Amino acid sequence: DQQVKQNSPSLSVQEGRISILNCDYTNSMFDYFLWYKKYPAEGPTFLISISSIKDKNEDGRFTVFLNKSAKHLSLHIVPSQPGDSAVYFCAAISSGSARQLTFGSGTQLTVLP
Amino acid sequence: DGGITQSPKYLFRKEGQNVTLSCEQNLNHDAMYWYRQDPGQGLRLIYYSQIVNDFQKGDIAEGYSVSREKKESFPLTVTSAQKNPTAFYLCASSISAGGNQPQHFGDGTRLSIL
Numbered sequence: 191d192q193q194v195k196q197n198s199p200s201l202s203v204q205e206g207r208i209s210i211l212n213c214d215y216t217n218s219m220f221d222y223f224l225w226y227k228k229y230p231a232e233g234p235t236f237l238i239s240i241s242s243i244k245d246k247n248e249d250g251r252f253t254v255f256l257n258k259s260a261k262h263l264s265l266h267i268v269p270s271q272p273g274d275s276a277v278y279f280c281a282a283i284s285s286g287s288a289r290q291l292t293f294g295s296g297t298q299l300t301v302l303p
Numbered sequence: 304d305g306g307i308t309q310s311p312k313y314l315f316r317k318e319g320q321n322v323t324l325s326c327e328q329n330l331n332h333d334a335m336y337w338y339r340q341d342p343g344q345g346l347r348l349i350y351y352s353q354i355v356n357d358f359q360k361g362d363i364a365e366g367y368s369v370s371r372e373k374k375e376s377f378p379l380t381v382t383s384a385q386k387n388p389t390a391f392y393l394c395a396s397s398i399s400a401g402g403n404q405p406q407h408f409g410d411g412t413r414l415s416i417l
Binding site: 192194196199222224226231232233234235236239241279283289290291293294295296 | 307309312336338343344345346347348351361393394395400401402403404405406407408409410411413
């Protein structure tokens with residue numbers, strides 16, 4: 191049973207436009223959320239995170255929004271650049287001692303020039 | 304440069320053989336993790352270690368073993384008991400296992416069965 195779901199396996203966006211990647215979760219014990227970016231044959235790179243006490247966190251072109259009542263978060267990239275083309279993973283950490291990451295299945299973003 | 308080094312990048316195994324994947328970090332991180340990625344799926348946790356000489360099973364530990372004799376090293380052995388070992392294996396570390404610490408990843412090892 192997937193606790194973190196990324197329902198869109200792929201997304202294509204024109205360069206300069208906004209990319210919106212979505213993530214839903216089911217475990218109400220998750221209290222910290224992260225987005226990772228991954229290029230082929232490389233490990234994921236940490237992008238941005240948000241604590242459950244916030245509803246928005248911004249870092250340059252990247253903004254993460256958290257809607258706790260809907261158990262939904264999204265990553266906005268604006269403006270999108272061709273170098274942003276990668277697989278984006280949403281991940282969540284559960285309150286508790288181990289603080290393990292639970293990952294979604296990823297969304298392949300393609301930014302078209 | 305500080306980071307996580309996984310070796311080898313590609314590994315081939317004959318059926319019935321055990322193989323060991325290396326993971327070394329020079330970030331002085333206490334916690335280390337092993338994940339497996341299969342096509343179209345997210346990363347699944349195999350084992351993690353919060354401190355030297357201690358490790359815990361993750362969600363899919365069957366057929367795998369680890370050791371944590373040194374802070375900087377967390378090797379993963381894929382045993383012959385692992386029936387479907389072909390996958391991309393990722394090692395990660397974080398400053399500690401507690402709190403909200405992002406995990407930092409190596410570049411992975413792709414394991415294939417001959």
